[in-house]
Amino acid sequence: MFKNKYLITGTVRRDGSSRFAPENQYGVFPSGSIAWRVKQESFLQDVKAITDLKIRASYGEVGNQEGIDLFQYLAQYSTGGPQIDFGNFGYPFGGAYQPGLQLAALPNPDLKWETSKMLDIGFDMSFLNRALTLTVDYWRKESEDFLLNIPVPAQTGFTTAARNVGSIRNSGIEIAIDYRKSKKDFSYGINLNLSTLNNELLSLIDDLTTLSGLQLSNDGEGLGFGGSWREYSLTRIGGPVGEFYGYKSAGIFQTQGEIDALNAAAVAKYGPGATYQSGAVPGDRKFVDINGDAQVTADDRVSLGRPIPKIFGGLNLDGAYKSFDFNVFFYGVAGNKILNYQRARLESFGGLSNISEDFYNNRWTPGKTGENRYTRVTNEDLNDNTRPSDVYAEDGGYLRLRNVQIGYSLPSHLLSKYAVTRIRLYVSAQNLFTITGYSGLDPEIGLPQQYDPAKRYGPAGSTDLRRSVGSSGVDVGNYPSSKFYTFGLNVTF
Secondary structure, three states, X not given: OEOOOEEEEEEEEEEEOXXXXXXXOEXXXXXXXXXXXXXXXXXXXXXXXXXXXXXXXXXEEEEEOOOOOOOOOOOOEEOOOOOOOOOOOOEEEOOEEEOOOEEOOOOOOOOOOEEEEEEEEEEEEEEOOOOEEEEEEEEEEEEEOOEEEEEOOHHHOOOEEEEEOEEEEEEEEEEEEEEEEEEOOEEEEEEEEEEEOEEEEEEEOOOOOEEEOOOOOOOOOOOOOOHHHHOOEEEEOOOOOOOEEEEOEEEEOOOHHHHHHHHHHHHHHHOOOOOOOOOOOOOOEEEOOOOOOOOOOXXXXXXXXXXXXXXXXXXXXXXXXXXEEEEEEEEEEEOXXXXXXXXXXXXXXXXXXXXXXXXXXXXXXXXXXXXXXXXOOOOOOOOOOOOOEOOOXXXXXXXXXXXXXXXXXXXHHHOOOOOOOEEEEEEEEEXXXXXXXXXXOOOOOOOOOEOOOOOOOOOOOOOOEOOOHHHOOEOOOOOOOOOEEEEEEEEEO
16 A cells, blocks of 8 residues: 555465366466556546545456366276176176176366456445445456357267366446435434456457357256256357247137148158158147248247346445334346246146146137147147247246335333343345246246156255356256245344
């Protein structure tokens, strides 16, 4: 610090990890910051409207070794289990079992530290003798050589491999406003914070331009979704990570004539037997031929939105009047989509499973030709009506009353004869209401866990498979946030 106006700090750290080969084991990560207390300058000291002003900037690098398993740079072998285990790699020779070995994962001796470079520029201001404060920050974080298990060709004998895949940038603006006022027996405070987030994939290795299947777990089975739901995200250079990917719907086929007309165009282009949409009959969902080749194929899939919110915000209100006090906290997000897998499941009649009452009551039938949202009910869905599409990509924005609390403190003169400083009674409630357009149980779904071959999502456990970035924003029927009502007593001695 110089003259109580100019501040500068700097550090350098060197980290080592056994997750990397000896030649890549260590990384050097510097950081530093500067600040200028502008209010201390002579040209601002007499400006009464501004109580304080500080401009600051910082830059730092930090290493990350998470995202991959241990010793992925080595060729590790496994026996697959004992002789009685079905998955063992042994073989009987001469009537006797002989244990065998098999490569457990593709080794990558070139694995190295993932480096995150963080830049922050901002200022802190206060007004009205510090009753009103304003903080604004612009931040940018670039992660280079980020570590990820990515899908690899089946010819390798594996489904995924650990790689330093590329670089990602996260950036945004954070604004915090706080106002405090006190007058006689009444005081109150208002705190508002808003944050924006822009997530972008900058580059990939080996001339790749996209990453698909990021939702795969280490065994390549993803969240356990079958059929077309095995792949529902596509990450492209210039776009957000884990962007939803699927078909664009165009209502419901109402008549066979509508289907025949589209099939005729496909036959004219490709010959006898060609169809616009394989397996479609009246009552099935119609999808859009995006590339104009007269057929609906996997090449017609488009972006369905991003799972990561663009805006986060919170509003906190608190106050006190004599012996009463209160606090209210709202929280919300906007700019994201939720892929409602649970709804797709409840609109599928295949196998022994439940369907939603809404789907059953509003299903398409031959005499109900005006229905353009719900398909027919069938246990032989050759059209794959519930495939990932914009039908199940819903607005994930919401505003939630996270917490409200009202308290009352007993007057001090009633406590003077006892060894008690304060007694406060309060009542509080959490998650009282949520304003949202999302049709599921709860728009605040978080990230599913994967944990066993039968059900790859749920609570964490000792045998969890690694969660992946591509599985965020997918509603698999998570238990919704509960409402809590609390009556309490605080006693201070």
